[in-house]
Amino acid sequence: GQNIDQPTEMTATEGAIVQINCTYQTSGFNGLFWYQQHAGEAPTFLSYNVLDGLEEKGRFSSFLSRSKGYSYLLLKELQMKDSASYLCAVTDSNYQLIWGAGTKLIIKP
Amino acid sequence: NAGVTQTPKFHILKIGQSMTLQCTQDMNHNYMYWYRQDPGMGLKLIYYSVGAGITDKGEVPNGYNVSRSTTEDFPLRLELAAPSQTSVYFCASSYPGDANTGELFFGEGSRLTVL
Numbered sequence: 616g617q618n619i620d621q622p623t624e625m626t627a628t629e630g631a632i633v634q635i636n637c638t639y640q641t642s643g644f645n646g647l648f649w650y651q652q653h654a655g656e657a658p659t660f661l662s663y664n665v666l667d668g669l670e671e672k673g674r675f676s677s678f679l680s681r682s683k684g685y686s687y688l689l690l691k692e693l694q695m696k697d698s699a700s701y702l703c704a705v706t707d708s709n710y711q712l713i714w715g716a717g718t719k720l721i722i723k724p
Numbered sequence: 725n726a727g728v729t730q731t732p733k734f735h736i737l738k739i740g741q742s743m744t745l746q747c748t749q750d751m752n753h754n755y756m757y758w759y760r761q762d763p764g765m766g767l768k769l770i771y772y773s774v775g776a777g778i779t780d781k782g783e784v785p786n787g788y789n790v791s792r793s794t795t796e797d798f799p800l801r802l803e804l805a806a807p808s809q810t811s812v813y814f815c816a817s818s819y820p821g822d823a824n825t826g827e828l829f830f831g832e833g834s835r836l837t838v839l
Binding site: 646714717 | 764765766768825826827828830832833
């Protein structure tokens with residue numbers, strides 16, 4: 616079956632760096648997304664990786680290794696507003712999006 | 725730009741009642757989706773559409789129906805509501821293509837309680 620695994624919850628300190636991992640097993644691969652979802656709100660797009668390597672966008676970076684079925688989202692200089700759930704999603708060979716359950720990130724002062 | 729607009733934002737439904745969640749997008753996206761999200765869970769695809777007149781079942785279609793008569797609108801119908809349909813429903817749209825990522829744009833969500 617198709618599966619995406621990410622940690623349920625992580626805690627980090629304001630100003631620090633945190634890495635949220637995502638591993639996937641899907642039938643084919645056509646891209647990996649990271650979305651941010653604040654409590655009670657809709658998900659919003661953060662990043663997209665389709666080739667191996669690191670994509671950097673301000674304080675956020677996303678890495679992909681297709682051979683390992685692995686991605687991570689790196690958040691630098693953490694701010695209190697980064698407290699949210701981070702959803703990993705993979706597009707499979709049929710261009711269907713498979714979603715992980717999300718990682719709840721708690722930022723402490 | 726309004727983006728993706730969902731109504732209602734909140735609703736309480738009695739068991740056995742029916743209702744329609746409305747979704748409209750003004751971005752001329754051909755792909756539209758309905759997801760449900762239960763507490764602490766990921767998004768589950770209910771139905772999707774790749775264009776006007778075309779709909780297809782997702783992972784959890786039972787108890788729901790959709791139609792896509794126009795590019796803009798993609799209503800979700802709940803028939804004979806059950807407590808298991810208590811959830812947050814998100815409508816989303818996208819425009820997959822070689823020139824873009826095909827990222828999803830979400831509506832604000834509709835919080836539905838069935839009692």
